[in-house]
Amino acid sequence: MDPLSVGDRITGAAAGTENSPRSRLVHGLLAEAAADSPDSRAVTDASGTWTYAETETAAHAFAAWLSDQGLGRGDRLVVQLPTTRDLVAMFFGAAMLGVVFVPLNPGMKTFHLAPVLANAEPSLVLVGPAALETVSALTGAEVRDQDSVLAEVRKYAETGAEAPRTPVAPDDVAVLVYTSGSTAAPKAVICPHAQITFASAAIERVIGYRPDDVVLCRFPLSWDYGLYKVLLSVIGSSEIVLADDASDLVLLRRIRETGATVVPIVPSLAAMIVRLAERDEEPAPRVRLFTNTGAALPQSTIDSLRTLFPGSRVVRQYGQTECKRITVMPPDRERERPDSVGLPLPGTEVLILDEHGRPLPAGETGEIVAVGPHVMPGYWRNPEQTDRAFRPHPAGGLRLHTGDYGRLDADGYLYFDGRRDDMFKRKGVRMSTVEIESAATDIDGVRAAAVLPPDGDRDLVLFVETHRGRHEVLRELNARLEAQKVPSVCHVVDAIPLTPNGKNDRKKLAEILEGTHQ
Amino acid sequence: MWDETFETTLRGFLPFLGEDEELTPDTPLRDVGLDSLGTVELLAALERAYDVHFQDDALSLETFRTPAVLWAALSALIHQAA
Numbered sequence: 001m002d003p004l005s006v007g008d009r010i011t012g013a014a015a016g017t018e019n020s021p022r023s024r025l026v027h028g029l030l031a032e033a034a035a036d037s038p039d040s041r042a043v044t045d046a047s048g049t050w051t052y053a054e055t056e057t058a059a060h061a062f063a064a065w066l067s068d069q070g071l072g073r074g075d076r077l078v079v080q081l082p083t084t085r086d087l088v089a090m091f092f093g094a095a096m097l098g099v100v101f102v103p104l105n106p107g108m109k110t111f112h113l114a115p116v117l118a119n120a121e122p123s124l125v126l127v128g129p130a131a132l133e134t135v136s137a138l139t140g141a142e143v144r145d146q147d148s149v150l151a152e153v154r155k156y157a158e159t160g161a162e163a164p165r166t167p168v169a170p171d172d173v174a175v176l177v178y179t180s181g182s183t184a185a186p187k188a189v190i191c192p193h194a195q196i197t198f199a200s201a202a203i204e205r206v207i208g209y210r211p212d213d214v215v216l217c218r219f220p221l222s223w224d225y226g227l228y229k230v231l232l233s234v235i236g237s238s239e240i241v242l243a244d245d246a247s248d249l250v251l252l253r254r255i256r257e258t259g260a261t262v263v264p265i266v267p268s269l270a271a272m273i274v275r276l277a278e279r280d281e282e283p284a285p286r287v288r289l290f291t292n293t294g295a296a297l298p299q300s301t302i303d304s305l306r307t308l309f310p311g312s313r314v315v316r317q318y319g320q321t322e323c324k325r326i327t328v329m330p331p332d333r334e335r336e337r338p339d340s341v342g343l344p345l346p347g348t349e350v351l352i353l354d355e356h357g358r359p360l361p362a363g364e365t366g367e368i369v370a371v372g373p374h375v376m377p378g379y380w381r382n383p384e385q386t387d388r389a390f391r392p393h394p395a396g397g398l399r400l401h402t403g404d405y406g407r408l409d410a411d412g413y414l415y416f417d418g419r420r421d422d423m424f425k426r427k428g429v430r431m432s433t434v435e436i437e438s439a440a441t442d443i444d445g446v447r448a449a450a451v452l453p454p455d456g457d458r459d460l461v462l463f464v465e466t467h468r469g470r471h472e473v474l475r476e477l478n479a480r481l482e483a484q485k486v487p488s489v490c491h492v493v494d495a496i497p498l499t500p501n502g503k504n505d506r507k508k509l510a511e512i513l514e515g516t517h518q
Numbered sequence: 519m520w521d522e523t524f525e526t527t528l529r530g531f532l533p534f535l536g537e538d539e540e541l542t543p544d545t546p547l548r549d550v551g552l553d554s555l556g557t558v559e560l561l562a563a564l565e566r567a568y569d570v571h572f573q574d575d576a577l578s579l580e581t582f583r584t585p586a587v588l589w590a591a592l593s594a595l596i597h598q599a600a
Contacts, residue, residue: 247577247578248554248558249557249558249579249581249582250574250578253574253577268554268555271555272554272555272558275558275559275561276558278562279562279565279571281571469536470536471533471536471539474534475534478534478549478551483553487533488533488534488551489533
């Protein structure tokens with residue numbers, strides 16, 4: 001049966017049993033894969049591979065250890081660790097206990113780490129040995145280094161320790177994903193087991209991971225893009241290769257060595273793969289799918305990928321952490337509607353609403369609103385932001401007001417247009433002007449700062465009022481924010497132009513940049 | 519010390535280094551703005567400029583850590599090609 005029959009093209013409404021995940025619990029998905037394919041390769045990192053049975057054993061050992069540390073249902077476990085097999089075991093092990101897994105980007109600096117730890121209020125924090133001292137100084141919670149913890153967990157694994165039986169409900173929170181928002185500090189999207197498993201199964205149904213697939217994941221688990229790749233692989237009984245620590249210079253070699261068939265990308269990663277493949281002297285690796293998200297892939301990159309990797313398909317997707325994924329272009333329709341980001345996830349609906357919340361007809365541009373079982377319940381301890389984005393749907397439940405604008409065509413395909421606020425994406429990562437401006441004004445000697453988001457060929461630009469040098473300002477900013485959020489261009493100005501309302505006048509700033517207004 | 523082509527090519531990928539600031543042999547390239555995509559593009563640019571090909575085992579982040587290390591790796595290739 002065609003998984004996308006005519007009826008669900010528009011709303012994806014034919015959810016039914018066919019679309020229900022096998023389990024509605026995150027760790028249930030692993031248990032099923034371990035029962036069905038115990039000896040299949042499950043997770044590979046730089047130091048080796050675990051089968052599904054071994055992954056399940058490692059997760060149980062971690063859960064047993066975690067329980068002995070006194071953590072239980074609803075407690076938060078913060079991990080700021082590299083993406084390895086052990087981190088995957090921690091993710092599933094925490095889920096078994098009903099403990100909330102809070103993975104943080106190893107690139108997150110103190111400037112954001114302090115408010116994030118205060119917001120998450122964890123019971124336990126696991127970090128790399130080098131970070132033990134700095135992180136301990138930021139929180140009252142117990143902080144442990146990964147090496148000593150893993151040594152203890154190994155003993156649990158040797159005795160075949162199992163997670164204590166804990167009732168975990170689908171509505172329990174499984175993960176908090178910290179993401180940049182319209183505020184200076186990151187905020188956490190609450191991700192319950194039910195939403196995560198629904199979204200994973202729905203994506204898997206459209207993209208179709210196979211047991212013989214090898215998924216090369218260049219992204220950290222702290223980014224939901226990486227986290228869900230693990231779940232999609234588990235549902236497909238595929239193998240996932242965690243390559244977040246790998247140098248991008250050897251990306252192509254890793255693709256070849258691991259026999260990767262599926263490579264999730266963002267536009268900047270795709271650009272690197274193209275550049276590396278162009279200078280490569282060996283036969284092209286056998287990639288069958290490049291799945292993109294983060295921002296639109298330029299058509300030239302899509303064309304290059306298809307040429308350099310004969311037989312590969314490029315899957316366009318669109319989503320937000322707040323509901324994981326909104327649309328996917330089915331792989332077999334990749335060449336149709338090149339400007340569309342695809343169809344709503346099966347079992348979900350996309351609405352286009354005007355400023356009064358009224359539905360707009362096909363072809364008209366309005367706010368993209370997602371409805372369905374994938375919509376998360378809100379932001380962690382942030383009712384104000386929650387009420388703004390997550391609003392009651394007349395037919396019941398919550399719907400996600402994305403703040404993104406776009407339109408649907410007559411067949412229900414979505415076309416992304418852009419945003420009307422301060423949020424944007426760069427190098428696949430979501431960020432806001434507010435966030436970068438507040439980090440810039442945190443620098444000694446910077447009196448005011450304004451940011452121009454990327455637009456077409458123009459990259460992110462920072463303007464500052466300061467007596468300090470512009471390159472010095474960028475280096476200071478680099479110490480406060482993740483690399484993707486640091487502009488490569490900074491201009492020192494006498495005064496940031498303001499609008500009559502006292503806001504940064506981005507139109508004037510753009511004019512300064514173009515040199516039309518001195 | 520390196521030649522002018524190297525200096526000019528490299529500086530093009532270092533957004534946090536001012537034109538008036540010196541590029542020393544031991545400047546950590548990452549601190550002056552060489553990111554992942556920049557590293558890959560720098561590799562391709564150097565290979566084009568010098569008509570050489572870095573082998574896989576030279577493609578480590580270590581090779582791109584400082585100007586001195588990178589120039590040493592590149593000079594070895596130029597020498598081989600000559």
